[in-house]
Amino acid sequence: MAPHTEQLTAPAVRLAGLTRSFDGRTVLDGVDLEFPAGQFTALLGHSGSGKSTLLRAVAGLDHEVEGGGELTAPERVSVVFQDSRLLPWRRVLDNVLLGADGKEAAARGRAALAEVGLAGRERAWPSELSGGEAQRAALARSLVREPELLLADEPFGALDALTRIRMHGLLRELWKRHRPAVLLVTHDVDEAIVLADRVLVLENGRIGLDLTIDRPHPRSYRDPLLGEYRERLLAALGVTEDLA
Numbered sequence: 001m002a003p004h005t006e007q008l009t010a011p012a013v014r015l016a017g018l019t020r021s022f023d024g025r026t027v028l029d030g031v032d033l034e035f036p037a038g039q040f041t042a043l044l045g046h047s048g049s050g051k052s053t054l055l056r057a058v059a060g061l062d063h064e065v066e067g068g069g070e071l072t073a074p075e076r077v078s079v080v081f082q083d084s085r086l087l088p089w090r091r092v093l094d095n096v097l098l099g100a101d102g103k104e105a106a107a108r109g110r111a112a113l114a115e116v117g118l119a120g121r122e123r124a125w126p127s128e129l130s131g132g133e134a135q136r137a138a139l140a141r142s143l144v145r146e147p148e149l150l151l152a153d154e155p156f157g158a159l160d161a162l163t164r165i166r167m168h169g170l171l172r173e174l175w176k177r178h179r180p181a182v183l184l185v186t187h188d189v190d191e192a193i194v195l196a197d198r199v200l201v202l203e204n205g206r207i208g209l210d211l212t213i214d215r216p217h218p219r220s221y222r223d224p225l226l227g228e229y230r231e232r233l234l235a236a237l238g239v240t241e242d243l244a
């Protein structure tokens with residue numbers, strides 16, 4: 001019998017028994033998680049549940065995690081945060097290039113900016129960009145390295161609702177073109193179900209729910225069949241009350 005192809009593909013990320021405490025308080029309590037190359041995964045959880053802590057661990061930014069087991073992540077990892085973290089003293093293109101020199105690098109940077117809709121803004125200063133444009137530039141900077149894994153920590157959390165919807169379309173488009181594995185941390189249940197193919201809920205320091213969103217793309221916010229997933233996720237998050 002032919003072996004199942006998934007078994008032949010090494011997972012992009014594998015965590016086993018990942019534990020992290022701060023001042024004796026356990027935030028991550030033996031997280032087991034694995035996802036394959038190219039998978040778009042969202043991570044939901046209440047404020048303080050440890051989403052950013054988990055993301056930082058996967059990014060290799062936290063040297064105090066106790067593996068207990070193992071932590072495997074690809075070499076080329078990019079991280080996008082809620083604020084763009086553009087360097088104010090560098091022009092947009094120089095921010096995207098992050099010190100890479102030469103004509104070829106500049107061409108790659110320009111192409112990345114064009115991909116996110118910022119063609120013509122290469123020489124702008126970050127202070128001249130809107131919040132949405134700054135996040136576009138941050139996405140261009142993250143993609144120019146062709147990451148195998150894109151970690152995004154509430155990348156649209158500070159944007160207004162309409163800009164956020166546009167950015168959802170852009171992120172999904174970029175994902176389709178570049179196919180990195182994505183781990184998107186968000187508070188927004190709709191954002192998770194419209195973008196991701198798998199949604200995880202972090203609770204009590206572990207993955208409490210692991211839900212595959214089996215709907216074709218592009219998805220619509222109005223798709224009634226997404227409602228069932230929304231209900232399950234809200235229930236897992238303990239949101240049961242309707243507003244008065």
Ligand SMILES: Nc1ncnc2c1ncn2[C@@H]1O[C@H](COP(=O)(O)OP(=O)(O)OP(=O)(O)O)[C@@H](O)[C@H]1O
Pocket residue numbers: 022023027045046047048049050051052053054187
């Ligand atoms: N460097 C740190 N020192 C002390 N405590 C920390 C540190 N980093 C995180 N914590 C604590 O760990 C818990 C989880 O924080 P984390 O930022 O991972 O949560 P989160 O789910 O991302 O929250 P939010 O959605 O509000 O961003 C919080 O109680 C936080 O105070």
